[in-house]
Amino acid sequence: MGVKVVETGLRDGxxxxxxxxxxxxxxxxxxxxxxxxxxxxxxxxxxxxxDACLRFLNEDPWDRLxxxxxxxxxxxxxxxxxxxxxxxxxxxxxxxxEKFVQKSIKNGIDIIRLFDALNDLRNLEAAVKAVKKYRxxxxxxxxxxxxxxxxxxxxxxxxxxxxxxGADSICIKDMAGVLLPMAAFExxxxxxxxxxxxxxxxxxxxxxxxxxxYLKAIEAGADIVDCAISPLSGGTSxxxxxxLNFALQGTQYDPKLNVEMLDAAAEKLxxxxxxxxxxGLLSPKVMGVNPNIVKYQVxxxxxxxxxxxxxxxxASDRLNEVLSEVPNVRKDLGYPPLVTxxxxxxxxxxxxxxxxxxxxxxxxxxxxxYLHGKYGASPAPVNEEVRxxxxxxxxxxxxxxxxxxxxxxxxxxxxxxxxxxSDEDVLSIALFGDVAIKFIKQRNEDAIPEVIKVEA
Numbered sequence: 001m002g003v004k005v006v007e008t009g010l011r012d013g014x015x016x017x018x019x020x021x022x023x024x025x026x027x028x029x030x031x032x033x034x035x036x037x038x039x040x041x042x043x044x045x046x047x048x049x050x051d052a053c054l055r056f057l058n059e060d061p062w063d064r065l066x067x068x069x070x071x072x073x074x075x076x077x078x079x080x081x082x083x084x085x086x087x088x089x090x091x092x093x094x095x096x097x098e099k100f101v102q103k104s105i106k107n108g109i110d111i112i113r114l115f116d117a118l119n120d121l122r123n124l125e126a127a128v129k130a131v132k133k134y135r136x137x138x139x140x141x142x143x144x145x146x147x148x149x150x151x152x153x154x155x156x157x158x159x160x161x162x163x164x165x166g167a168d169s170i171c172i173k174d175m176a177g178v179l180l181p182m183a184a185f186e187x188x189x190x191x192x193x194x195x196x197x198x199x200x201x202x203x204x205x206x207x208x209x210x211x212x213x214y215l216k217a218i219e220a221g222a223d224i225v226d227c228a229i230s231p232l233s234g235g236t237s238x239x240x241x242x243x244l245n246f247a248l249q250g251t252q253y254d255p256k257l258n259v260e261m262l263d264a265a266a267e268k269l270x271x272x273x274x275x276x277x278x279x280g281l282l283s284p285k286v287m288g289v290n291p292n293i294v295k296y297q298v299x300x301x302x303x304x305x306x307x308x309x310x311x312x313x314x315a316s317d318r319l320n321e322v323l324s325e326v327p328n329v330r331k332d333l334g335y336p337p338l339v340t341x342x343x344x345x346x347x348x349x350x351x352x353x354x355x356x357x358x359x360x361x362x363x364x365x366x367x368x369x370y371l372h373g374k375y376g377a378s379p380a381p382v383n384e385e386v387r388x389x390x391x392x393x394x395x396x397x398x399x400x401x402x403x404x405x406x407x408x409x410x411x412x413x414x415x416x417x418x419x420x421x422s423d424e425d426v427l428s429i430a431l432f433g434d435v436a437i438k439f440i441k442q443r444n445e446d447a448i449p450e451v452i453k454v455e456a
Contacts, residue, residue, distance in 0.1 A: 004224040006043055007229060012043060016235070035072045042068075062424040080115070084097060084402050088431040114141065115140070117341060142170065171202055177203050177299070205238065306322055325353050348364055371387050372396055413426045
């Protein structure tokens with residue numbers, strides 16, 4: 001049995017390379033061909049696609065999903081969901097989580113990959129229940145990072161808990177591209193010994209390691225790998241689909257993908273890529289290799305964010321000081337993995353520590369909330385001196401953060417009954433507030449694009 005491949009170009013590929021700006025027409029342009037390739041799944045939705053559709057592209061993300069489902073007759077469609085955060089930037093009440101999962105599956109999603117930035121599995125409970133209830137395929141991801149607490153034993157223990165929760169598969173989610181080849185071999189081998197679930201590996205090419213890491217992971221028994229079709233691969237994206245297919249041809253791992261269909265899809269997507277190079281959204285910088293991410297554990301998107309924050313403060317020359325401060329802040333906060341939203345939170349605090357000249361003199365509200373326990377449990381104990389300096393003697397919650405949230409969906413449905421044409425509209429408003437309201441009002445006035453009402 002060959003290794004299976006999930007195609008990420010239509011979600012993570014363009015999210016990593018040019019800020020999720022592919023529009024629905026461009027996504028659909030190569031979908032007929034991609035559907036014939038023989039993929040395990042096409043990752044097409046979730047992540048930042050929802051936000052980008054509403055905020056920048058003036059499109060309905062639900063409509064994109066429905067059209068993709070109509071086009072894809074053979075291949076499963078996959079999405080990325082941040083557990084209790086869904087696709088937004090805070091925890092949502094359980095009723096909103098359930099309704100969002102229900103509607104995602106109803107509109108065409110087959111596989112939902114769930115993850116939590118802290119690997120706090122309590123933040124995934126509501127979403128897992130909903131995926132199982134509405135008969136979707138549930139994949140739970142381990143947010144991969146390295147630290148004194150993120151050992152092989154730590155991940156094996158997490159995988160065993162994930163299996164008990166009822167997941168259908170496990171993904172090693174290496175969002176920064178810092179998973180080293182030998183470490184991948186060791187981790188996949190240990191997971192295969194300790195769990196019966198299929199193992200998928202997800203990484204990025206940012207550090208120049210991805211292809212080597214995938215090969216060692218496959219040798220260790222990884223069942224599925226995430227790749228991006230050639231025009232949307234490399235740099236801060238994933239390894240190239242066609243190259244992996246050639247590398248494994250004729251071996252026991254041969255994915256046996258349809259090369260003719262891959263070429264036809266790549267030709268169409270090459271034209272899409274050319275547009276984003278021409279308009280400057282695809283910067284040559286993101287196509288390079290940055291081995292230092294392994295040293296600092298800083299994902300590509302976080303690095304560009306730090307550079308831009310320092311530029312605004314006229315302090316570009318202090319980047320190395322900030323990069324050296326990132327691991328210190330991370331240690332103080334109990335070694336959170338640097339993935340959304342923790343990457344932004346840790347990065348901003350490192351910048352403030354360096355520029356203010358005193359550590360934790362200025363603290364964003366997110367750090368305050370994190371230290372109150374509102375994001376969940378930190379992987380390791382936080383530095384109590386730092387906590388005391390920032391929140392004093394305030395109580396710290398130890399229960400599941402979403403237990404404090406009252407149901408939201410029915411209230412929002414009633415509040416926006418004049419403009420929301422469907423439950424999907426209500427969910428868009430729940431996640432993105434004013435951005436969604438503005439889009440929906442404009443869509444209602446123009447009557448474009450056509451709204452397809454999906455009944456529960």
